Amino acid sequence: MTDAPEILRYAAFADDASGGNPAGVVLDAAGLDDETMQRIAAEADDAETAFITGMADDGARRVRYFSPIAEVPFSGHATVATAIAIAEREGPGTLRFETPVGEIVIETTAAPDRPNELRAAFTSVEPAVEPIPEFVLEGLLVLLGLDRTELDERFPPRLAFAGNWHPVLVVAALEAFDGFSADPGAVRAFMDTQDWKATITVLHPLGDGDGDGGSGSDTAQPARFEARNLLPVGRITEDPATGAAAAAVGGYLRALGLVNPPARVVIEQGRHVGRPGELTTDIPEHGGIVVSGRAVPIT
Known part of the structure; x- marks a missing residue:
């Protein structure tokens, strides 16, 4: 990929940007290698940055997570941030993420009287x-x-x-x-x-x-x-x-x-x-x- 990817930032588990946990989100990381994703995560300097690296055959989005120092198996706040970013662009509904720990299903919903107020709920793998x-x-x-x-x-x-x-x-x-x-x-x-x-x-x-x-x-x-x-x-x-x-x-x-x-x-x-x-x-x-x-x- 020749163009630098767009890096979004969201505050997860908060009602405003001054609270919660900041996460980086790259919605199109297809073609990025491990070294580039690690560099982006280090530069973003959030706890984790989520990268959508492509689509699986069954329609699930492939997602990987990097902290500033290493890849991590799963990040809940970056999952919520990524799901909200997608819902803002595609509308609320059900998403499936193929992650290093297995498939994660996320439901995104909008408040009935405030359609721009989105919420995401992910179901973890078996604890x-x-x-x-x-x-x-x-x-x-x-x-x-x-x-x-x-x-x-x-x-x-x-x-x-x-x-x-x-x-x-x-x-x-x-x-x-x-x-x-x-x-x-x-x-x-x-x-x-x-x-x-x-x-x-x-x-x-x-x-x-x-x-x-x-x-x-x-x-x-x-x-x-x-x-x-x-x-x-x-x-x-x-x-x-x-x-x-x-x-x-x-x-x-x-x-x-x-x-x-x-x-x-x-x-x-x-x-x-x-x-x-x-x-x-x-x-x-x-x-x-x-x-x-x-x-x-x-x-």
């Missing part, structure tokens, strides 16, 4: 949950300056997957949640050692639901969390809004019996980096987790 090896957990807590006693005993630490593997820790006290910190270089080295390609997910419960969480159960269950997702790539040290992690958290809550599906959990994120956003996570009884939100162009 999985595994224990964190004890020595890894100890190292992770030391890295973050957290004590085991500061973890919420209702939510045991786990590795959770819904496209990427994320260690999930839940901190009980807001003071400890707000106060922990870590050296970005040390975090990057630790994550590389564990082959964690996405984020370290730290949650704080903001309160239980009204008893059903969308499920009709009489048992109170968590309905809202605040999240911090450590992601040391380029200038970024903490991700403002992480769709893949929200999906992994939904799988985590279901696998550990901490919600009664179908359930809805809202995750607030980005306050600590000045880009607040909100991710809605719908947890069905079986199958992939549905994560939804808006995305708006960054001009």
